[in-house]
Amino acid sequence: xxxxxxxxxxLEQANTGGVRCTLLLNLEGTLxxxxxxxxxxxxxxAAIAANIWMSNERGASSGQLANLTxxxxxxxxxxxxxxxxxxxxxxxxxxxxxxxxxxxxxxxVLAGYLQTPLSQIASSSASS
Amino acid sequence: xxEELQKYLKRLLPTVEGLLSIIISDRDGVQLVAAHDQxxxxxxxxxxxxxxxxxxxxxxxLGLGKNKSIISYYSGHQVIQFNHSPLVLTxxxxxxxxxxxxxxxxxxxxxxxxxxxxxVTVL
Numbered sequence: 001x002x003x004x005x006x007x008x009x010x011l012e013q014a015n016t017g018g019v020r021c022t023l024l025l026n027l028e029g030t031l032x033x034x035x036x037x038x039x040x041x042x043x044x045x046a047a048i049a050a051n052i053w054m055s056n057e058r059g060a061s062s063g064q065l066a067n068l069t070x071x072x073x074x075x076x077x078x079x080x081x082x083x084x085x086x087x088x089x090x091x092x093x094x095x096x097x098x099x100x101x102x103x104x105x106x107x108x109v110l111a112g113y114l115q116t117p118l119s120q121i122a123s124s125s126a127s128s
Numbered sequence: 129x130x131e132e133l134q135k136y137l138k139r140l141l142p143t144v145e146g147l148l149s150i151i152i153s154d155r156d157g158v159q160l161v162a163a164h165d166q167x168x169x170x171x172x173x174x175x176x177x178x179x180x181x182x183x184x185x186x187x188x189x190l191g192l193g194k195n196k197s198i199i200s201y202y203s204g205h206q207v208i209q210f211n212h213s214p215l216v217l218t219x220x221x222x223x224x225x226x227x228x229x230x231x232x233x234x235x236x237x238x239x240x241x242x243x244x245x246x247x248v249t250v251l
Contacts (some may be wrong), residue, residue, distance in 0.1 A: 039191030048190055052183045055199055059179030064170035067203040073183075076193030093190075100199070100227070 004033060011035040015112050020078075022110070023091040026048055030058030038093040049091045051080050065115040068105065072100060079103060086118035130161055133240055136165035146225030148205075150233075151218040152203065152241060155181040158214070160244065171220045181207045187242060196215050198236075199227065210234050212241045218223060 003067040012035035030114050032044045034056030051100030073080040081092040086104050090111050094103060137150045141163050149164035149171065157178030170176055180198060188194035200207045201223065208230055210217040217237060231235050 040189075045190060048186050050200075052186050053180055053187070055182050056198075059176050060200075060202060062170055062173070062179075063207075064168045065205050066209070067204045068200060069203065070201040072199040073187040073190070073192075074141075074197045074199070075187060075190065075195045078192035079189070080190055080192065081249055100231075115209030 007033045008035050008115065009096075010110075014106055017102065018096075019092050019094045019103075019106065021045070021093040023049070023093070024085075025089050026113075027054065027089065032088065036093070040117060043097075045093060045095060046091065049080065050089060051093070053082055053084075053089055070104065072103065074100075083107045083111050087115050088118060090114070096120045133161045133244070134163060136240065137161060140236065144225060144229045144233065146222035147219060147230060148222065148231075149218070149220040150237075151177065151216075151220075151243070152244060153177045153216050153218065154248070155214050155216065157216075159182075162218075168186055169222045171205075171218075173206070177216065177218060180211075180218070184209075184211045194233075197200070197231075199231075204229075212245055215241060215245055217241055 011033060014022045015036045021034060021038040023034040023042060023046055024032040025046040026032060027050055029047035031043050031046040038045045053071060056071060060068050068082060071082045077125045078095045090107060092107055141147055143149060149167035152160045152164040157174030164172060181197055184195045195211055197210045204223050206223055206227060208219040208220050217234060221230055
């Protein structure tokens with residue numbers, strides 16, 4: 001089963017080099033776990049991130065584009081990266097010091113690490 | 129102005145390998161000026177281009193200030209969109225295209241888009 005404390009510690013490992021907060025949320029915008037601090041309440045950040053993801057997915061289907069995998073929102077005071085992992089969304093909330101390439105690399109590595117355990121939970125909850 | 133801008137966009141298109149289209153549209157996704165080469169047809173239409181307006185408005189509520197741009201990666205493509213409210217600058221490219229180079233094209237187009245902004249903004 002999933003250990004919430006262990007999951008939080010894994011997310012916390014990404015909070016270096018400009019990454020202020022790392023969140024795991026479902027596609028409905030419900031916050032599953034997070035580590036760090038964002039300027040908005042983390043539940044609000046999660047809801048907005050999921051909304052943007054779903055909006056882009058709907059747009060993608062009308063644009064005949066397949067499989068949305070990653071979104072980066074570049075704002076005046078920071079960036080937010082959103083990546084799909086095992087039916088959930090991984091969201092990284094950063095300041096402006098981190099480069100786009102490093103942010104993407106961090107998200108890819110963390111998602112790769114979480115893919116297997118989160119997939120097992122998703123498949124076991126689907127079968128029960 | 130629009131014809132010259134379209135010619136300029138057509139000249140810019142082959143400068144980045146994998147870049148399929150450059151589109152300037154309004155918030156509703158209606159094209160003002162565009163240049164494209166084998167871009168997925170759906171990416172040239174208002175239902176696709178218009179989703180940026182919703183996303184950028186939401187992104188500006190994240191506590192990080194106004195949203196400047198959104199980059200979306202798909203299986204075989206990437207879409208980079210810039211907020212020049214009330215206009216949207218969209219680049220559609222293959223997944224292998226150099227994102228940084230495409231991002232830097234926005235600087236080349238900034239003056240032209242600003243002129244167009246002034247032309248469409250209602251005082």
